[in-house]
Amino acid sequence: MKKFIIFLLFIICGLIVWQTTRSPKDISVSEENDWRTYQKTEKKVSSHPSTKDELDKINVRKKENTKKRMPASKKDTFNGRTINADNPDKYNYKTGNFQISNKENPDWKDTLASDLLRFQDSTTKILIKEEESFVIIRQGTGRLVEKVVITYLHNHGKKNAAHALVDSETGKIITIWNRTRYENFIPTKSGMLPKGQI
Amino acid sequence: MKKNRLTYIFMAFILTSCLSTSGGNKRESSTSQITNNASTVNAYNGRVLRDNPIILSGNNNLSPTMDIGTLLTHEQDYITNQNTLIGFCKSIEDSNSPCYRILENQYSTPLTSTDYKWAYTAGTSEFDQVHTFYHVGKIVENFQSNLESYYNGVHLDDFGFPKAPPYTTAIPSTLYSQLGHWDKNKTLEGYSWAQVENNACFSPTDFTVHLGYLKDYPSVRFAHDPSIIYHETGHALVKVMMNMRNTAYGSNVAPIKESELGYLQYDEAGAINEGIADFTAHSINQRSRFSEWILGILSLSRPLSEDDTLHIAGISKDSTSRLSYPTYLNYEPNDPSFVIEDIHNAGMITSHLLVAIVDDLMSKCYITDRNSAIKLVFQIMTETLSELGDFTATGNNNNDFTINLNYNHSWEWARISKPINYYTFYQTMARKLLTVLGSNLRCNGHNYSQDDIERLFDSYGLLLFQNYNEDGGGAITGHTGTNTEVNVANRLKSILLSKDKVKLDPSDGASQAFIFDGREDMRNALKELTGSLQVSDVSPFIDPSLPYNNGNGKISPGELIGLALNLHNDSNTPIGGVHVLANDWDHFKNEKPCNTLGDSFPLASEGAADSSSESNPSNTAGDCNYITRDNGDEQDEELYPTCFVEISEDDSTKWVSQEKLRQKINLEQHKCLSGDSSRTKDCFLRALKGADQAFYSKIDPNTTWASTLSNDGEPPVFNFSNIIFFEVSEWIPPGTTFNCRFRVRFTNCSDCFTDTSRDDMDDYLDYEFSGAKPYKLINLQFTVID
Ligand SMILES: [Zn+2]
Numbered sequence: 009m010k011k012f013i014i015f016l017l018f019i020i021c022g023l024i025v026w027q028t029t030r031s032p033k034d035i036s037v038s039e040e041n042d043w044r045t046y047q048k049t050e051k052k053v054s055s056h057p058s059t060k061d062e063l064d065k066i067n068v069r070k071k072e073n074t075k076k077r078m079p080a081s082k083k084d085t086f087n088g089r090t091i092n093a094d095n096p097d098k099y100n101y102k103t104g105n106f107q108i109s110n111k112e113n114p115d116w117k118d119t120l121a122s123d124l125l126r127f128q129d130s131t132t133k134i135l136i137k138e139e140e141s142f143v144i145i146r147q148g149t150g151r152l153v154e155k156v157v158i159t160y161l162h163n164h165g166k167k168n169a170a171h172a173l174v175d176s177e178t179g180k181i182i183t184i185w186n187r188t189r190y191e192n193f194i195p196t197k198s199g200m201l202p203k204g205q206i
Numbered sequence: 207m208k209k210n211r212l213t214y215i216f217m218a219f220i221l222t223s224c225l226s227t228s229g230g231n232k233r234e235s236s237t238s239q240i241t242n243n244a245s246t247v248n249a250y251n252g253r254v255l256r257d258n259p260i261i262l263s264g265n266n267n268l269s270p271t272m273d274i275g276t277l278l279t280h281e282q283d284y285i286t287n288q289n290t291l292i293g294f295c296k297s298i299e300d301s302n303s304p305c306y307r308i309l310e311n312q313y314s315t316p317l318t319s320t321d322y323k324w325a326y327t328a329g330t331s332e333f334d335q336v337h338t339f340y341h342v343g344k345i346v347e348n349f350q351s352n353l354e355s356y357y358n359g360v361h362l363d364d365f366g367f368p369k370a371p372p373y374t375t376a377i378p379s380t381l382y383s384q385l386g387h388w389d390k391n392k393t394l395e396g397y398s399w400a401q402v403e404n405n406a407c408f409s410p411t412d413f414t415v416h417l418g419y420l421k422d423y424p425s426v427r428f429a430h431d432p433s434i435i436y437h438e439t440g441h442a443l444v445k446v447m448m449n450m451r452n453t454a455y456g457s458n459v460a461p462i463k464e465s466e467l468g469y470l471q472y473d474e475a476g477a478i479n480e481g482i483a484d485f486t487a488h489s490i491n492q493r494s495r496f497s498e499w500i501l502g503i504l505s506l507s508r509p510l511s512e513d514d515t516l517h518i519a520g521i522s523k524d525s526t527s528r529l530s531y532p533t534y535l536n537y538e539p540n541d542p543s544f545v546i547e548d549i550h551n552a553g554m555i556t557s558h559l560l561v562a563i564v565d566d567l568m569s570k571c572y573i574t575d576r577n578s579a580i581k582l583v584f585q586i587m588t589e590t591l592s593e594l595g596d597f598t599a600t601g602n603n604n605n606d607f608t609i610n611l612n613y614n615h616s617w618e619w620a621r622i623s624k625p626i627n628y629y630t631f632y633q634t635m636a637r638k639l640l641t642v643l644g645s646n647l648r649c650n651g652h653n654y655s656q657d658d659i660e661r662l663f664d665s666y667g668l669l670l671f672q673n674y675n676e677d678g679g680g681a682i683t684g685h686t687g688t689n690t691e692v693n694v695a696n697r698l699k700s701i702l703l704s705k706d707k708v709k710l711d712p713s714d715g716a717s718q719a720f721i722f723d724g725r726e727d728m729r730n731a732l733k734e735l736t737g738s739l740q741v742s743d744v745s746p747f748i749d750p751s752l753p754y755n756n757g758n759g760k761i762s763p764g765e766l767i768g769l770a771l772n773l774h775n776d777s778n779t780p781i782g783g784v785h786v787l788a789n790d791w792d793h794f795k796n797e798k799p800c801n802t803l804g805d806s807f808p809l810a811s812e813g814a815a816d817s818s819s820e821s822n823p824s825n826t827a828g829d830c831n832y833i834t835r836d837n838g839d840e841q842d843e844e845l846y847p848t849c850f851v852e853i854s855e856d857d858s859t860k861w862v863s864q865e866k867l868r869q870k871i872n873l874e875q876h877k878c879l880s881g882d883s884s885r886t887k888d889c890f891l892r893a894l895k896g897a898d899q900a901f902y903s904k905i906d907p908n909t910t911w912a913s914t915l916s917n918d919g920e921p922p923v924f925n926f927s928n929i930i931f932f933e934v935s936e937w938i939p940p941g942t943t944f945n946c947r948f949r950v951r952f953t954n955c956s957d958c959f960t961d962t963s964r965d966d967m968d969d970y971l972d973y974e975f976s977g978a979k980p981y982k983l984i985n986l987q988f989t990v991i992d
Contacts (some may be wrong), residue, residue: 022440024406027437046508062282078265089460091458093458095460097839122968123742126736127729127750128737129733132737142462145245146614155462157476158739158795159411162737166402169412169462170411172742173462180743181743184740184742185463185464186411186466187410187466187738188407190402191407191408191550193404194404194504195546195548198926199924200731202721202922202924203723203727203758204720204721205718205721205759206719206721206988
């Protein structure tokens, strides 16, 4: 019995140590699965679940560590989507008493990806991460929208990221914000000279 | 938390018995050099460069390859009582999701210290991480403690219970309960060895600061200059301040999008952001120069005050010799003969004024501790940015106040219709100074008077507003309050000019606009604009190889073109912040262009909409004399593209909408540039959203922007922020003539923000920025030819 108690204590201590010292990476598995990488090949856009190397490049580890911080108030949802309404009283969104103008389309992300790669060369990759799904209700009509993080990995090592709202049916970007801003302390010469005039 | 710490302490106890030092590559120390390792510091301590090498050594001519280890002293620096480089803020105390954290770079795992000691050989990655952590912590902790004491003064009584704020405030009462005092979800992460060459950046999507290295001296890290750490962290603070009201508004109604200060390569909001970031460095080191070390090596240091010796002769703290707007927008003190359009240079006017406000508060409010005055300026700045960045459109706790039009269009207002510039920022800041410090002896037992504010702002050429606009921009309430009027006797240096002073170059034979249509140029532009996410919606009819682009300098069917107006300043005073808009606006009625908007174009015989029976102003939606209150969303109101087109009709030519041309040539709807049969308004000529506006920093008197920005007689290279990009449909019949009715304004303008037709000189209401009144209209006509 005594031996068993010592063994049990040993196991419990071990579990506590494991629980409190595991690296942030361990929490990241489910997050990593949310990412997808897209790249242009000869004629089409190919995609795969983002690799660890690609995720490392855009600092995914950080995001896992941000999951737990949420303010006290909870958000209302509709079919698993966060409701965003400008006038919650008037349109009684909690009961689903509104129309929805678009449909969910499982291919929205592929459309988005090929749009984003249209003007890039084949060395550019993009990574798309779904952050949150919304139904945005305005004047009694809802629109299904995805909030994503888009990250371009350019071949010269530079990355450009931004948040975007994307239509859940068409995959078209509605708005972009939070673009990465490089200081370029040494001014770049990336301008143009006119070819003609009016 | 508790469990974590106990385990760490237990493990530290076990591990310290077998490890004498932790990490770091050992390096030979000179006899005089401090040995910086675990055996020479106490727990929780380490050693950092408390300032940059120039300041620590007192030698302005240090070699970039000098050994920074020689600058360490025996004194230790408190780092943290955690076993990894994380810091907490109020209500953000979870070690898995802390307030801030430092790593070597974005790929690396956190540095841990089992013995809780943070001393590493200078020059190692471990040292730089600890050093960066120390300085980021200084900024974050200063900001948070100042914010909390300000919040408490505004929202809590002496017993800590909620109270009614003593004045109108933009700081929401729910700031802490909704985590609006920081990023709601994210840890600020700093990378001391980011793999960016000659560069640093703040990335708002993941709330990260990247500190790079010098290309020519890769061991010289940007982090070695704490000013750069403060500057980049300052950008993160700007993001927090601008989104306080958005975050704290409440869950299901909180805006999804976040506010930004600056959208383009050059715009005044971006310049203000840079100025605030430089001032953030001053808030810690209180010096008159930014980045003596890193930017010094690049000959790009920036002064923060007129008495800095880097300035050219003639600039001084005398009220007539300040670094004033718009004169010094393109000024590069390291090479004064060189003219440059860059947000960092233009931002110096902001950093100088912020430092000058600190000086003035110390003087007028008898504040002896400079730090206290700096804190006051940060509080005023928080009020200012929190209000201006508000996408809920409420702005502050005055229910009659409105900003950024309304909840649905606030993002568009902030981006293009009424973005933050040197007018809006300083008008708001002046109002906040007056509200917070102008009465009730709140400035250290004194009042910082309206005259004090106006005289100082005027010495910077920034007394650009005519009243303080306390009643905001709401359609219903925006003219109902009493606004404090500026004392005109205080406006000595701030010269306001009529919007009519900006025009197309009137000289003989001068071009009206520059055209960019080279295939390679435009392919690169498209790659850059989309690859940096400035532009995302490009017509499906624009082939990525741009086969129609012929580089002949003319506008041809199927091309993607850039266009820059050849703008001229028709006055004897420089104008600043010239902004050209090519977004959709309210200038049509029933598919016909209105001619009641100030440009008297087109004539009725040329196809103008009939407005003869309208009252002016009209209360009937749809009329030419009615301006949409909801950016075209109300019934009978619609926005139209900037460009419209001429068609032949009944033996004459008429100006009509692009949709009318589509109908006339029977083009199928889905062949319109949008590729969407329901979007045919911009069927033939469409400004790329995101590149549908252009900024020009300054135009000198009686000349053009191009000659203002010319160096050594060479024409300037146009940046993307100087160019508006248009898609040109391949279906346009050659020979078709377009008219683009651009709206143009500038910052030191007497009638671009103030409604001078009103006796009280109140500001235009927000909705009026959907129309023509606040702008100079510039019509540009061109014929599309093969
Ligand atoms: Zn900056």
